[in-house]
Amino acid sequence: MTAESPKNERADRYNAREAEARWQKVWDAAQIFATKNDDPRPKYYVLEMFPYPSGRIHMGHVRNYTMGDVVARFKRAMGNAVLHPMGWDAFGMPAENAAMAQKVHPKAWTYSNIAAMKKQLQSMGLSLDWAREVATCDPSYYKHQQKLFLDFQKAGLVAREYRKVNWDPVDQTVLANEQVIDGRGWRSGALVEQRDLYQWVFKISDYSQELLEALDTLDRWPDKVRLMQKNWIGRSEGLLVRFMLDPATTPNKESELEIFTTRPDTLFGAKFMAIAPDHPLAQAAAKTNPKLAAFIEECKHLGTSQAAIDTAEKLGFDTGIRATHPFDPSWKLPVYVANFILMDYGTGAIFGCPAHDQRDLDFVNKYGLGNTPVVLPPNTDPKTFVVTDVAYDGDGTMFNSKNGVIDLNGMTPQKAFDAVANLLAGTTRGNRPVAQRQVNYRLRDWGISRQRYWGCPIPVIHCDKCGVVPVPDKDLPVKLPEDVTFDKPGNPLDRNPAFTNVKCPSCGGDARRETDTMDTFVDSSWYFIRFTDPWNEQSATTPAIANKWMPVDQYIGGIEHAILHLLYSRFFTRGMKKCGYVGIDEPFAGLFTQGMVVHETYRTKGGEWVEPSNVKIEGLGDARTATLLKTGEPIEIGSIEKMSKSKKNTVDPDDIIAAYGADTARWFMLSDSPPDRDVIWTEEGVQGAWRFVQRLWRLVGEIANVSAPAAKPATFGEQALTVRKAAHRALAAVSDDIGKLRFNRCVAHIYECANALSDAIGHIETAPTPDLAFALREAGDILVRLFHPMMPHLAEECWASLGHKSLVATEAWPELEPALLVETSVTLPVQINGKKRGDVTVPRDAGKDEIEAAVLALDAVQKELAGRRPKKIIIVPQRIVNVVV
RNA sequence: GCGGACGUGGCGGAAUGGUAGACGCAACGGACUUAAAAUCCGUUGGGAGAAAUCCCGUCCGGGUUCGAGUCCCGGCGUCCGCACCA
Numbered sequence: 023m024t025a026e027s028p029k030n031e032r033a034d035r036y037n038a039r040e041a042e043a044r045w046q047k048v049w050d051a052a053q054i055f056a057t058k059n060d061d062p063r064p065k066y067y068v069l070e071m072f073p074y075p076s077g078r079i080h081m082g083h084v085r086n087y088t089m090g091d092v093v094a095r096f097k098r099a100m101g102n103a104v105l106h107p108m109g110w111d112a113f114g115m116p117a118e119n120a121a122m123a124q125k126v127h128p129k130a131w132t133y134s135n136i137a138a139m140k141k142q143l144q145s146m147g148l149s150l151d152w153a154r155e156v157a158t159c160d161p162s163y164y165k166h167q168q169k170l171f172l173d174f175q176k177a178g179l180v181a182r183e184y185r186k187v188n189w190d191p192v193d194q195t196v197l198a199n200e201q202v203i204d205g206r207g208w209r210s211g212a213l214v215e216q217r218d219l220y221q222w223v224f225k226i227s228d229y230s231q232e233l234l235e236a237l238d239t240l241d242r243w244p245d246k247v248r249l250m251q252k253n254w255i256g257r258s259e260g261l262l263v264r265f266m267l268d269p270a271t272t273p274n275k276e277s278e279l280e281i282f283t284t285r286p287d288t289l290f291g292a293k294f295m296a297i298a299p300d301h302p303l304a305q306a307a308a309k310t311n312p313k314l315a316a317f318i319e320e321c322k323h324l325g326t327s328q329a330a331i332d333t334a335e336k337l338g339f340d341t342g343i344r345a346t347h348p349f350d351p352s353w354k355l356p357v358y359v360a361n362f363i364l365m366d367y368g369t370g371a372i373f374g375c376p377a378h379d380q381r382d383l384d385f386v387n388k389y390g391l392g393n394t395p396v397v398l399p400p401n402t403d404p405k406t407f408v409v410t411d412v413a414y415d416g417d418g419t420m421f422n423s424k425n426g427v428i429d430l431n432g433m434t435p436q437k438a439f440d441a442v443a444n445l446l447a448g449t450t451r452g453n454r455p456v457a458q459r460q461v462n463y464r465l466r467d468w469g470i471s472r473q474r475y476w477g478c479p480i481p482v483i484h485c486d487k488c489g490v491v492p493v494p495d496k497d498l499p500v501k502l503p504e505d506v507t508f509d510k511p512g513n514p515l516d517r518n519p520a521f522t523n524v525k526c527p528s529c530g531g532d533a534r535r536e537t538d539t540m541d542t543f544v545d546s547s548w549y550f551i552r553f554t555d556p557w558n559e560q561s562a563t564t565p566a567i568a569n570k571w572m573p574v575d576q577y578i579g580g581i582e583h584a585i586l587h588l589l590y591s592r593f594f595t596r597g598m599k600k601c602g603y604v605g606i607d608e609p610f611a612g613l614f615t616q617g618m619v620v621h622e623t624y625r626t627k628g629g630e631w632v633e634p635s636n637v638k639i640e641g642l643g644d645a646r647t648a649t650l651l652k653t654g655e656p657i658e659i660g661s662i663e664k665m666s667k668s669k670k671n672t673v674d675p676d677d678i679i680a681a682y683g684a685d686t687a688r689w690f691m692l693s694d695s696p697p698d699r700d701v702i703w704t705e706e707g708v709q710g711a712w713r714f715v716q717r718l719w720r721l722v723g724e725i726a727n728v729s730a731p732a733a734k735p736a737t738f739g740e741q742a743l744t745v746r747k748a749a750h751r752a753l754a755a756v757s758d759d760i761g762k763l764r765f766n767r768c769v770a771h772i773y774e775c776a777n778a779l780s781d782a783i784g785h786i787e788t789a790p791t792p793d794l795a796f797a798l799r800e801a802g803d804i805l806v807r808l809f810h811p812m813m814p815h816l817a818e819e820c821w822a823s824l825g826h827k828s829l830v831a832t833e834a835w836p837e838l839e840p841a842l843l844v845e846t847s848v849t850l851p852v853q854i855n856g857k858k859r860g861d862v863t864v865p866r867d868a869g870k871d872e873i874e875a876a877v878l879a880l881d882a883v884q885k886e887l888a889g890r891r892p893k894k895i896i897i898v899p900q901r902i903v904n905v906v907v
Numbered sequence: 908g909c910g911g912a913c914g915u916g917g918c919g920g921a922a923u924g925g926u927a928g929a930c931g932c933a934a935c936g937g938a939c940u941u942a943a944a945a946u947c948c949g950u951u952g953g954g955a956g957a958a959a960u961c962c963c964g965u966c967c968g969g970g971u972u973c974g975a976g977u978c979c980c981g982g983c984g985u986c987c988g989c990a991c992c993a
């Protein structure tokens with residue numbers, strides 16, 4: 023497991039380190055990856071999710087950017103004007119944490135990280151247009167974001183709400199619902215508390231239905247991501263129903279309780295009502311009922327404890343209030359406060375039908391309220407059907423559902439839903455219908471206020487006289503002050519009078535500047551549009567140019583952004599369209615989510631994690647043992663996990679590039695594992711990739727030594743034809759698979775091609791015949807262009823050694839001779855009753871009669887038939903023959 | 908709990924319903940070398956056989972089909988997402 027340095031220096035080997043630096047300089051000098059906005063060729067926009075400048079790139083970046091680079095280089099060779107930019111998602115908490123820990127200013131920290139990481143990315147040989155580089159923390163970027171905020175505000179997409187928010191006590195900031203994972207902050211891991219604060223929000227929920235429907239148009243997105251977004255938006259259709267309350271039992275003047283239900287068909291099975299602990303009716307009832315007040319207080323605590331949520335016992339408290347059933351004035355239902363009812367979904371109140379809802383059933387079983395089934399499962403006897411511990415939520419036929427007001431018996435639940443909805447919608451009480459149909463979404467508005475320094479300032483001013491006043495355009499950007507301190511928790515902007523004390527733009531009086539900054543997900547919700555014209559100082563975009571390049575044709579990044587970043591970006595693009603910045607709704611036409619880079623973990627008997635470079639592995643399979651390199655102390659080999667600093671199972675891209683070169687790292691990243699699955703990083707695998715780099719170099723060297731006729735020979739001999747077929751077969755296969763991002767198969771095809779060429783050269787006794795020489799040179803030219811997207815430096819070196827004066831990076835993709843893929847004869851496997859018993863070789867276009875004759879002539883078939891006639895012969899042309907006897 | 912994906916050699920993985928295991932890694936045997944590394948040649952799913960060849964084999968049990976790793980039904984297992992959503 024020691025990273026033995028390959029001997030790059032030997033003269034007979036390809037010196038990756040030297041060659042890679044050299045070609046990177048050549049590319050840079052020739053400016054071949056700079057993209058012009060007036061390029062007339064068909065556009066192709068390929069983008070990888072831009073990195074957070076943490077300081078160093080990791081293997082996940084290497085994998086992500088290698089994939090994007092393969093696509094970019096391939097599309098360039100295919101004749102597209104390719105836009106392939108890179109930038110920095112540069113605002114965020116780590117910069118402030120570093121400021122606190124290391125006494126370095128977030129700006130200095132961020133920019134030095136950017137410089138370091140840029141150098142690392144450049145060492146990978148990525149074909150990026152660095153002239154378009156943006157950093158979201160730069161005023162030249164966030165100036166436009168502030169203008170976008172104000173434009174969104176004018177367009178009604180921004181609101182300021184007094185909101186119950188998720189407060190991260192460690193990071194001292196508000197988190198969006200999406201940023202709370204299992205009750206903990208997504209970054210700090212701290213238990214999240216509930217607090218009430220004024221929050222700026224983007225009204226993403228205005229687009230719930232549109233964001234949901236448009237998912238169907240994203241046919242080049244993974245189904246998985248579309249489904250995750252669909253579930254996140256969480257549409258449900260139901261009925262809002264107003265229940266009358268028994269006046270004698272209500273604590274205040276409330277005469278009604280409005281509930282939301284998706285199952286009005288089960289109203290005859292109702293046994294109770296339940297309201298959220300923070301429902302106004304519950305609050306009112308608690309005023310005169312100390313026990314209820316205590317219960318409500320208890321619910322609040324339960325909500326924040328992770329363990330309590332997991333065990334999730336359904337608890338309730340009878341308020342004493344009674345509600346009247348809408349179908350029967352004499353039917354009274356008890357109203358409970360229940361800990362499993364959420365105030366922010368529906369109306370914060372439900373009716374409970376225990377027979378057909380598991381939660382409700384658990385609840386009545388605890389409080390002895392009983393249940394009445396009203397949906398009869400198919401093929402079930404109504405006399406014997408009972409519900410005890412398991413609620414029935416399937417389809418069936420309505421029963422037990424009839425009185426003088428309505429008769430649902432015999433209907434399907436769907437029909438019953440409509441019957442109930444129609445009846446109650448047509449019944450009025452106090453000039454309003456008793457019920458109305460309603461669609462609910464799980465998706466909440468996007469709270470963007472963050473009490474942090476290192477973010478984009480929200481460009482508004484608070485004036486006692488004029489209220490909230492937008493910063494005038496001429497005063498943009500609202501720049502972050504640089505003289506800030508991080509010696510105390512909380513937002514440094516709050517204690518910066520030079521920043522906060524301003525004059526009201528409206529009345530000129532003393533006013534206070536907003537100190538909240540924007541969630542960094544705002545920064546990344548439009549950077550892909552900014553890349554189209556990052557030079558525009560006046561506006562976030564130049565619409566004609568944005569419309570030329572957008573949408574992104576291929577977006578590549580991690581699955582962890584399946585909901586947050588991608589949903590916000592879809593919303594933001596719609597907002598920008600509404601404000602006239604772009605003409606499209608969907609920012610990403612094609613999406614690919616790549617797998618993680620994982621590695622075995624190692625730890626001492628004492629439980630301490632050990633870095634792979636310190637471990638020596640011996641043996642095979644289950645018998646593998648590991649010891650500490652220095653001391654020989656035994657090490658436990660742990661599970662394979664995502665590379666992470668905490669488990670010390672990381673491999674530094676810099677070390678790999680220094681030892682083997684970028685091409686080896688790139689090739690290994692693309693080999694073996696399908697790109698959407700995890701790839702296991704192994705030292706053996708990297709060495710295998712490095713050996714192949716050397717092998718290609720030797721192979722091309724041998725081909726370069728072949729002197730071939732300038733003109734294409736009129737005919738090719740068998741050997742030459744074999745070589746040509748191998749090259750063109752690989753060409754066809756790689757072209758197809760690269761377009762589908764199946765890089766692991768591309769790698770296999772390139773191996774096959776190289777194997778075939780090595781084989782052909784190995785069989786040459788003295789000098790190749792002219793036709794073979796020509797075929798080898800042709801195949802060499804094809805092979806080099808085929809692996810160029812994956813290993814661009816090696817490809818340049820090989821291309822030059824083959825005598826070409828051009829750069830392979832600017833060469834067109836090889837042209838396929840389809841005739842070479844067509845075989846003149848085919849060998850068909852012959853099965854008898856589905857088992858292979860031989861094969862026949864027939865002309866490619868042989869008719870069924872001809873094939874049948876050849877098959878029947880086979881010894882194996884003759885023997886099996888023993889004179890009988892076959893029952894049936896199935897002939898699939900150019901595929902297989904099956905004889906049924 | 909709900910939703911989804913997946914299950915193939917020692918390992919990563921190939922395989923429009925049509926010869927299962929392409930390609931790579933690892934391993935083993937050989938050549939070259941004083942030796943090693945590198946390189947090259949060969950073997951490599953299991954079993955029987957001297958060989959030709961045959962039998963078994965894609966998590967388990969059924970089914971559809973001339974033919975199933977692939978499609979359908981029922982299990983088991985792994986992974987991912989969501990989770991008191993009414």
